[in-house]
Amino acid sequence: MAAKRAAEKVVTTPSAAESVEVRSPAPDALDPVGSLGEVPLPSGRDDKDDDFWTSQHPCLITGEGLGSQKSKQEAQAIHKENLEKLQSMSEEEILQEQARLLAQLDPSLVAFLKSQRGNNEGPKKELKMELNRLEEFVESLPVAQHGVRSSLSMQESSLEEHERKEESMKVEIMDDDLPVKPRKEWIHMDSVEFEKLEWMKDLPSPRQKKTKKGMQARFSLKGELIPADADLPTHLGLHHHGEEAERAGYSLQELFHLSRSQVTQQRTLALQVLGRIVQRARAGEFASSLKGSVLRLLLDAGFLFLLRFSLDDAVENVMAASVGALHALLVSLDDEKYLDWTFSWYQGMAAFPFVPNNEEEEEEEEEELNGTEKSQNKKLKDENKPDPDVARYDVVKGLLKTRIQHRLRYILEVVRPVPSVVLDILHILTHIARHSSEACSQLLDCPRLIETIVREFLPTQWDPKVAEPGFLLTSLHGVACASAMKFIRVLASGGRNATARLLNKYEMKSRLSRFIAEEPLDVPLPREEATRLSTEAFRLWAVAAGYGQACDLYSDLYPVLVRILQSLPESLSGKSPVVELSVQRAAAVVTLLTHVTQTAGYTAELQAKLSSNNSEDSEPVPPPPVAWSQVSGLQPFLETSLKKILQQLSQTEIWQTLQPLTTTCVIFLGVYYSAYSQQPSVNPVDCLEELERLTSEVLQPLLSQPAIDSMWDLLRPCSALCNPLSCSPAPESVSSIASLSCTGGKPPLSLVGSKSPFPFLTAFLFLINNITHIHKGLTSKLCAGLQRLEGLSASKLAEWTSFCDSFICVDPAP
Incomplete structure (x- = not known):
């Protein structure tokens, strides 16, 4: 086709200086081709030449490529113009222009033009005859025009060499049985280009390397590692024309190269495959097959900034693939699962930073600085460092330096991607918020980020069709989302200032009332999603109540809380994912009540402080928004629920399901009685009698059960200190990304x-x-029940509490 278009261009583009449409007034000066192929001498003209001069149709130009209804008329007009031009030229001018063109054109193009003649002899014989005639004519020309002779000789020799190579190649390749056999009826396939068909032959079998030297790792499109000796079929699309073409799969280097391709589909596919590789690497699938760490190799190669650059791509598919790969790199859903589970533990709500251990980054002179000066000095150093240097030690901090929160806000607000991408972005933001209080501040300071999340993913009203079975959710915008509420909750754990900003500036109190007042069954969402949303709302309220905030909602929502407590634990029977989610929700409710009770118990301390401030200049301390009389009625509900659950302690399956709720009930009683003993309105004698009753009815029967003895026996195998294998780091853990190494789940006998x-x-x-501490006389009774710990005293009990506490808690958030 290219040759044909070139020929058409030559014929249809006349030029005064170098004519490409050769014409002559003598009708016997042309052969039947009617153009640049051959110009026979007058003596060699036959009847076919006469047919050409009288023919009304061109032999070479058909007009098919013009694509219009008047293509034939246009071709006829060109043919007529060529004839007129040839008739106006002398025979000598025709021969000179023909010799010039033969010296300039590619021999294969000349052969193609000659092959268009169907009723002439082979192109090789005709070309030689014409060249002989031209040589005889050139010899008769004056000496000044003999410069064409050398061009003709070189043209003839190059034609012969080209034809010789073509014949040998044809014989050689035809012997190899090409996968595609050209047929005569195929359009424009009369001249087979064998060198272009050779790559379609079957690939050789993968070479077996007998050396101990490692081979380059190759991966499938699903991110799976392909064995070096795997002989996979080509229809899987894993073979290409790069290095080791016989081996299926793509290397990391090739995927990096494709991720910067100009073709959108190649960029998207490369980023998707890299994300799947990272996900499998974090799961430990390559630990026994590859040397070294895949994650460390990718990060050293600049994978993090490749993803950051790809996020700025204008194509939505590339953005989505970048978000997915970044999610695979940063987020561990198993880590989040266990962090949610420990939220209701003792001090489990306390936020601890996900800051990597950067011992290499610390310098000796910083050891003499105090905490504040050291923090400020380190912040200034990070601001002056290049982004790659910061990301080398702390990936989250490096991403924040690139202002990733602004780009993610733009994607959520403007691009409005599909639900899966929205969820990945919310998970990434949650992981960044877990990093430190500084990261929380940067997220809160990002313009329109929190507004967009609250407006789009925590609305108070949305289409109820979302809850219908089989409904396909094409957009998450305008629909309440549990992941968005969780992000706000983790963000609030960054400190009391962050919580105050969320409650006051972004009107989260109204959202809390909306999602807490309504039962999950009545929320127009799928049941599991509605339960998660309600659970995260209670957890956010619990975080705020821990700082003494949002307690004014307690009186408004008190009927809702009492209704939930009255349904415990009968509503939590059975074993299913919905039941487990309901248990987590109930545990979040009790955790909330624990912090509200603790806040109400501070009334006595605040009043004592007010009475001790005799000076008039001292500022009065306002009392908390919840009084003790408002929470004193919660203890009977929770103690009754605890007794019912402890009756099923021997049934292992039920106990494991209800253990989170049991733990929170016990913690509530500990907080309640600690504050109860300090209330001025409570008679000390009544308080001691109440504690004796609790000990005889609940604690002593519990200590006498064999299940408690089994728990003491499990302390050692589940301890992170006594059994380090239970908390060993993941095989693909890197120091710059903080992780709990919970990917793939933890064994039953672990912390x-x-x-x-x-x-x-x-x-x-x-x-x-x-x-x-309140009733010293109960120490001997409780020690008698703790047969495993002989000689236990009150001080020893405190040591045991601190011992167990050290495994699961850190300093509370500021």
Whole structure:
């Protein structure tokens, strides 16, 4: 086709200086081709030449490529113009222009033009005859025009060499049985280009390397590692024309190269495959097959900034693939699962930073600085460092330096991607918020980020069709989302200032009332999503109540809370994902009540402080928004629920399901009685009698059960200190990304495993410690029940509480 278009251009583009449409007034000066192929001498003209001069149709130009209805008329007009031009030229001018063109044109193009003649002899014989005639004519020309002779000789020799190579190639390749056999009826396939068909032959089998030297890792489009000796079929699309073409799969280097391609589909596919590789690497699938760490290799190669640059792409598919790969790199859903589970543990709500251990980054002179000066000095150093240097030690901090929160806000607000991309972005933002209080401040300071999330993903009203079975959700914008509420909750854990900004500036109180007042069954969402949303709303309220904020909602929502407490634990029977989510929701409710009770118990301390301030200049301390009389009625509900749950302690499956709720009930009692003993309105004798009743009815029967003895026996195998293998780092963990190494789940006998006794025993010892501090006479009774710990005293009980507490809690958030 290219040759044909070139020929058409030559014929249809006349030029005064170098004519490409050769014409002659003598009708016997042309052969039947009618153009630049051959110009026979007058003596060699035959009847066919006469047919050409009288023919009304061109032999070479058909007009098919013009694509219009008048294409034939246009071709006829060109043919007529060529004839007129040839008739106006002398025979000598025709021969000179023909010799010039033969010297300039590619021999294959000349052969193609000659092949268009169907009723002439082979192109090779005709071309030689014409060249002989031209040589005889040139010899008769004056000496000044003999410069054409050398061009003709070179043209003839190059034609012969080209034809010789073509014939040998044809014989050689035809012997190899080409996969495509050209047929005569195929359009424009009369001249087979064998060198272009050779790459379609079958690939050789993968070479077997007998050396011990490692081979380059190659991956499938699903991110799976392909064995070096795997012989996969080509229809899988894993073979290409790069290095080691016989091996299926793509190397990391090739995927990096494709991720910067000009073709959108190649960029998207490369980023998707890299994300799948990272996900499988974090799961430990390559630990036994590859040397070194895939994550560390990718990060050293600039993978993080490749994703950051790809986020700025204008194509939505590339953005989505970049978000997915970044999610695979940063977020561990198993880590988040266990962090949510430990929220209701003793001190489990306390936020601890996900800051990597950067010992290499610290310098010796910083050891003499105090905490504030060291923090300020480090902040100034990070601001002056290049982004790659910061990301080398702390990936989240490096991303924040690139202002990633602004780009993610733009994608959520303007691009409005599909639900899966929205969820990935919310998970990434949650991981960044877990990093530190500084990261929370940067997220809060990002213009329109929190506004967009609250407006789009925490609305108070949305289309109820979302809850219908089989409804396909094409956009998450305008629909309430549990992941958005969780992000706000984690953000609030960054400190009391962050919580105050969320409650006041972004009107989160109205959202809390909306999602707490309504039962999950009545919320127009799928049941599991509605339960998660309600759970995260209670957890956010619990975080705020821990700072003494949002407690004014307690009186408004008190009927809702009492209704939930009255339904415990009968509504939590059975074993299903919905039941487990309902248990988590109930535990979040009790955790909220624990912090509200603790805030109400501060009334006595505040009043004592007010009475001690005799000076008139001292500022009065306002009382908390919740009085003790408002929370004193919660204890009977929770104690009754605790007794019912403890009756099923021997049934292992039910106990493991209800353990989070049991733990929170025990912690509530410990907080309640600690504050109860300090209330001025409470008679001290009544308080001691109440503690004796609790000990005889609840604690002593509990200590006599064999299940408690089994819990003491499980302390050692589940301990992170006594059994380091239970908390060993993941095979693909890197120092610049903080992680709990929970990917793939933890074994049952581990600190956060399903058989771990630490949550309940920590809460139980916390309760005993508070009781023995109030009522010293109960120490001997409780020690008699703790046969495993002979000689236990009140001080020893406190040590045990601190011992268990050290496994699961850190300093509370500021």
